[in-house]
Structure formats: C-alpha cells, structure tokens
Amino acid sequence: MSFIPDIRLFSCHYTSQQSCADEGRELNQLNFPENVKMTRVVCTGKLEEITLLKAFEDGADGVYVVGCPAEGCHNVRGSQRAAKRVEAVRSALSELGVEEERAKMFFLPRGLHPEFVDVAQEMNDQVTELGPSPF
Amino acid sequence: MIIAERKPLAEIIEMIQDCKKILVLACRGCVTVCSAGGEREAEILASLIRLGLKKAGKSAEVFDASLVRQCDKEYIDSIDQFKGQYDAIVSTACGVGVNFIANLRPEDNVFPALNTTFFGGSAEQGVWTEQCAGCGDCVLHLTGGLCPVARCAKNLMNGPCGGSVDGRCEIHSEVDCVWQNIYDRMGRLQRQEEMTVSAPIRDWSTAGHGGPRKQVREDLTV
Numbered sequence: 001m002s003f004i005p006d007i008r009l010f011s012c013h014y015t016s017q018q019s020c021a022d023e024g025r026e027l028n029q030l031n032f033p034e035n036v037k038m039t040r041v042v043c044t045g046k047l048e049e050i051t052l053l054k055a056f057e058d059g060a061d062g063v064y065v066v067g068c069p070a071e072g073c074h075n076v077r078g079s080q081r082a083a084k085r086v087e088a089v090r091s092a093l094s095e096l097g098v099e100e101e102r103a104k105m106f107f108l109p110r111g112l113h114p115e116f117v118d119v120a121q122e123m124n125d126q127v128t129e130l131g132p133s134p135f
Numbered sequence: 136m137i138i139a140e141r142k143p144l145a146e147i148i149e150m151i152q153d154c155k156k157i158l159v160l161a162c163r164g165c166v167t168v169c170s171a172g173g174e175r176e177a178e179i180l181a182s183l184i185r186l187g188l189k190k191a192g193k194s195a196e197v198f199d200a201s202l203v204r205q206c207d208k209e210y211i212d213s214i215d216q217f218k219g220q221y222d223a224i225v226s227t228a229c230g231v232g233v234n235f236i237a238n239l240r241p242e243d244n245v246f247p248a249l250n251t252t253f254f255g256g257s258a259e260q261g262v263w264t265e266q267c268a269g270c271g272d273c274v275l276h277l278t279g280g281l282c283p284v285a286r287c288a289k290n291l292m293n294g295p296c297g298g299s300v301d302g303r304c305e306i307h308s309e310v311d312c313v314w315q316n317i318y319d320r321m322g323r324l325q326r327q328e329e330m331t332v333s334a335p336i337r338d339w340s341t342a343g344h345g346g347p348r349k350q351v352r353e354d355l356t357v
Binding site: 048049050053054056057092095096097098134135 | 143144145175178179182183185186187189190
C-alpha cells in the first residue's frame with residue numbers, strides 16, 4: 001500500500017488569499033495535493049515553534065510554512081521571524097535524529113501563483129520519499 | 136542576569152528515559168529574559184521530550200508549568216502543588232533553581248534542562264555577553280567600570296597583555312580587548328595616570344575558592 005503523508009501547511013493570509021478563492025476549487029484544479037492540510041495565519045511571524053511541534057505530535061509527517069518574500073512581508077519581518085522558528089524546529093528534529101527536511105519554510109508572493117502548488121507538491125514528494133514520521 | 140542555554144536533547148532525554156510522568160518546570164526569572172528556560176521554552180521542551188521518547192518507543196506523560204522564580208524559597212514553596220505527581224522534574228531554571236529544588240524537596244528527582252553559562256547582559260536582541268565573574272571583590276572603580284576578571288581572556292589585572300591586534304583579543308579575535316577598552320576609556324575620562332599604578336594583589340578568597348559563599352543581611356532577616 002502506498003504511503004500518503006500527512007502534511008500540514010501554515011500559510012500567510014496574504015500569500016494564500018487567492019488559494020481560498022472560489023472555495024478552493026481553483027486550487028484543486030491545479031493539482032494541489034489533497035493530503036496537504038492548510039491553516040491560514042494572519043502573519044507567519046505569528047507562528048510559534050510550539051505550533052509546528054504540536055503538528056508533529058498530532059501525527060504530521062511533514063510541516064511547512066509559506067510566507068511572504070523575506071523583504072516583502074506585509075508586516076515587515078514576519079516571514080523572517082517564521083523562518084527562524086522553522087529553522088529551530090529543523091534543528092530540534094536533527095537533534096532527535098529525524099530528517100530536518102520534514103520541516104521547511106518557503107517564501108512566496110501574494111496571490112495564486114504556480115509556485116504555491118509547486119512547493120506543496122515538492123513537500124509531498126519529499127515527505128513521501130522519507131516515509132512515515134518516526135513520532 | 137544569569138545566562139543559560141538548553142542542553143542537547145539527547146542528554147535531557149537520557150536523564151528521564153525511564154520516567155513515566157515528567158514535569159518540565161519553567162522559571163520566570165533570568166532564563167525567561169535570556170529565552171532559555173521561560174514558559175515558552177518549557178512548553179517547547181515538553182513537546183520535544185514527548186517526541187523524543189515516542190521515537191525511542193517509550194511512553195510517558197510530559198507536562199509543563201512554571202514558577203515565578205526557582206531561586207527563592209518564597210516562590211519555590213509553591214512546588215508543593217505538584218508533590219507526588221511526577222517521577223521527575225526537569226527544571227529549565229539556571230543551576231540555582233535546580234539546587235533549590237534538590238535542597239528543599241529531598242524526595243523529588245530533579246534534572247537540569249539547561250547549562251548555566253555566565254553573568255551577562257543583552258548586547259542586542261538574541262546576543263548576550265559576559266560582563267561579570269561574580270568574584271566578590273570588584274575592581275571596577277580602578278578600571279573605568281569595565282571588568283578584566285570577566286572580560287580579559289587571561290584574567291590580567293595589569294593589562295593589556297600586548298597581544299591584542301586592532302583592539303581585538305588575541306585569544307578570541309571577535310572580542311574586544313577589554314584592556315584596550317579600559318585604556319581608551321580612562322583616556323577619555325582623563326584618568327590615564329591611574330593606570331600607571333599597579334593593581335593591588337587580589338584576595339581571591341571571595342571568588343569561591345573557599346567553597347560556597349553565603350551572604351547574610353541581618354537587617355532583612357526576621
């Protein structure tokens with residue numbers, strides 16, 4: 001039986017605003033993986049490290065964050081802060097002997113761009129290859 | 136304040152690997168300010184311990200809580216609320232807090248989550264630097280307020296050593312030579328002449344060489 005990873009996405013409200021247009025139907029048409037569960041946050045800078053860790057505790061095989069371009073965040077440094085927290089999680093995963101690729105940060109512009117779907121597929125492929133989380 | 140940093144996770148998890156019910160206990164004092172052991176860090180550590188134990192095939196309940204300070208009997212007494220509930224307390228306080236729990240709670244297992252590193256200050260966000268060695272015999276009045284005991288790699292009392300390059304320490308090239316700083320500062324204060332006087336021989340007995348130190352303020356005791 002093929003492994004379908006449980007992937008959690010925490011996305012900036014602005015980056016993902018178009019993704020939820022038309023009740024997400026457009027996103028589905030672009031082959032956004034169904035197993036990627038998206039949570040929109042007002043700003044990725046609002047994300048806490050514990051939120052990402054709790055996702056792993058909750059059974060996620062991979063967790064990623066999509067925020068504004070580092071120099072173009074609506075809240076100035078929000079996505080830079082998020083990247084630091086993702087890096088802290090990656091470092092902790094590494095300390096625990098777990099592949100740090102299970103957590104990633106992506107910087108994408110606002111609106112529905114092909115990259116938004118591309119990174120979801122990239123994470124999906126990456127985590128599928130890694131296999132189930134050891135947690 | 137006291138500066139500390141989290142121990143490697145493997146070290147922490149090895150300490151408590153056979154415990155079934157664990158309390159990660161934060162301190163809202165210095166370690167909160169230096170982002171090493173406050174409530175946020177304790178919550179993160181509790182999660183990481185759960186993940187680490189699960190990965191190792193072990194099961195345990197891990198909780199987190201906090202005290203106002205773990206270095207103060209008045210506050211640490213409230214640890215009674217957890218009495219008998221946990222196999223282990225993982226303290227994210229500095230070493231003082233861990234000692235206080237061990238002193239006051241002889242029946243409780245307590246483990247350190249942090250390495251306590253030095254007395255320092257926050258130079259900028261996310262950066263802490265050592266400023267004081269707690270030697271118990273300040274010479275700051277002789278050195279323009281800059282401490283050679285803590286900040287000179289060679290602990291010289293009559294510096295500079297002659298090895299600094301462009302005002303940087305020859306041992307740690309990214310660190311200012313504190314004796315260069317003292318020299319420059321004394322110059323700005325027009326106190327250069329004081330530097331021609333040899334520093335008095337230090338009495339290191341106050342620096343902990345005679346065992347643990349104790350201070351009593353009779354005016355405060357009841």
